[in-house]
Amino acid sequence: MTDEQDKTPAEPLRVGVLGARGRMGIEVCKAVDAADDLELAASIDQGDSRSAVSAAEVVVDFTTPDVVMDNLRWCIDQGISAVVGTTGFTEQRLEQVRGWLADKPGVGVVIAPNFGIGAVLMMQFAARAARHFESVEIIEQHHPRKLDAPSGTATHTARQIARARAEAGLGPVPDATKDEVSGARGADIDGVRVHAVRATGLVAHQEVLFGTTGETLTIRHDSYDRASFMPGVLLAVRAVRNRPGLTVGLDALLD
Ligand SMILES: NC(=O)C1=CN([C@@H]2O[C@H](COP(=O)(O)OP(=O)(O)OC[C@H]3O[C@@H](n4cnc5c(N)ncnc54)[C@H](OP(=O)(O)O)[C@@H]3O)[C@@H](O)[C@H]2O)C=CC1
Numbered sequence: 519m520t521d522e523q524d525k526t527p528a529e530p531l532r533v534g535v536l537g538a539r540g541r542m543g544i545e546v547c548k549a550v551d552a553a554d555d556l557e558l559a560a561s562i563d564q565g566d567s568r569s570a571v572s573a574a575e576v577v578v579d580f581t582t583p584d585v586v587m588d589n590l591r592w593c594i595d596q597g598i599s600a601v602v603g604t605t606g607f608t609e610q611r612l613e614q615v616r617g618w619l620a621d622k623p624g625v626g627v628v629i630a631p632n633f634g635i636g637a638v639l640m641m642q643f644a645a646r647a648a649r650h651f652e653s654v655e656i657i658e659q660h661h662p663r664k665l666d667a668p669s670g671t672a673t674h675t676a677r678q679i680a681r682a683r684a685e686a687g688l689g690p691v692p693d694a695t696k697d698e699v700s701g702a703r704g705a706d707i708d709g710v711r712v713h714a715v716r717a718t719g720l721v722a723h724q725e726v727l728f729g730t731t732g733e734t735l736t737i738r739h740d741s742y743d744r745a746s747f748m749p750g751v752l753l754a755v756r757a758v759r760n761r762p763g764l765t766v767g768l769d770a771l772l773d
């Protein structure tokens with residue numbers, strides 16, 4: 519039979535969701551259900567047994583920073599590829615994941631601080647602008663039920679900006695503050711000040727403010743609905759098994 523004659527539809531990819539009853543998990547389950555090429559094989563939340571997820575080929579994790587490493591270790595041990603949106607990934611944690619993956623060469627993991635395509639572009643544009651401005655501050659704004667501050671997106675953006683500034687030979691951001699009420703100047707992430715705002719009505723928003731003599735540049739992204747993260751999540755779900763090892767961020771998948 520030629521490929522042309524073989525019209526058998528491909529089996530849908532079996533996806534498991536961890537954190538399935540959370541704000542993001544609910545949205546991911548809906549998106550997977552709605553996709554013809556994906557099947558929701560298991561949806562697990564706090565207190566459920568993880569064993570149901572063994573049937574999945576790809577696991578999506580939107581849980582909490584304190585449980586995500588244990589989940590990830592379990593997936594890798596089971597030989598299941600994973601797409602992770604949960605925050606809390608320090609360089610040390612990423613290194614640990616790389617170590618686990620070294621023993622499982624067929625397994626892929628994508629960890630992205632933000633799956634919104636606009637947010638990924640905002641981070642790229644900010645990294646590109648960074649070397650042209652002596653001043654930079656990040657203001658992130660989120661719903662008040664968010665557990666971590668500053669956000670994973672803001673932390674990632676600050677690190678990328680810091681790297682671009684170092685490569686360009688820029689020194690510290692100018693700031694004459696001598697007398698400070700604790701916290702007034704925000705958190706210092708690799709030399710970049712990050713301010714975290716929490717308010718009912720917000721979803722996920724970030725502004726990167728750059729300044730130099732006589733001008734400022736503001737790069738802003740807004741997620742008004744968690745549906746905004748789904749194209750990125752599904753892109754990673756479909757790609758992850760063909761990307762053994764660890765992929766951090768969506769940039770490589772978008773390109
Ligand atoms: N990368 C991205 O694009 C995005 C990332 N995020 C991140 O995703 C994470 C989740 O966000 P959000 O959905 O708003 O948070 P929620 O608190 O709404 O959801 C987390 C869910 O995980 C559950 N959970 C806790 N422990 C476990 C466990 N061991 N196994 C399975 N499920 C568990 C929680 O249960 P319970 O409530 O009972 O504890 C809850 O239902 C956060 O870190 C957030 O920052 C959010 C949006 C986009």
Ligand SMILES: O=C(O)C1=N[C@H](C(=O)O)C[C@H](O)C1
Nearest residue numbers: 605631632664669670671722
């Ligand atoms: O908790 C959230 O809501 C979000 N978390 C991620 C982060 O911390 O950056 C991504 C997005 O900002 C929404």
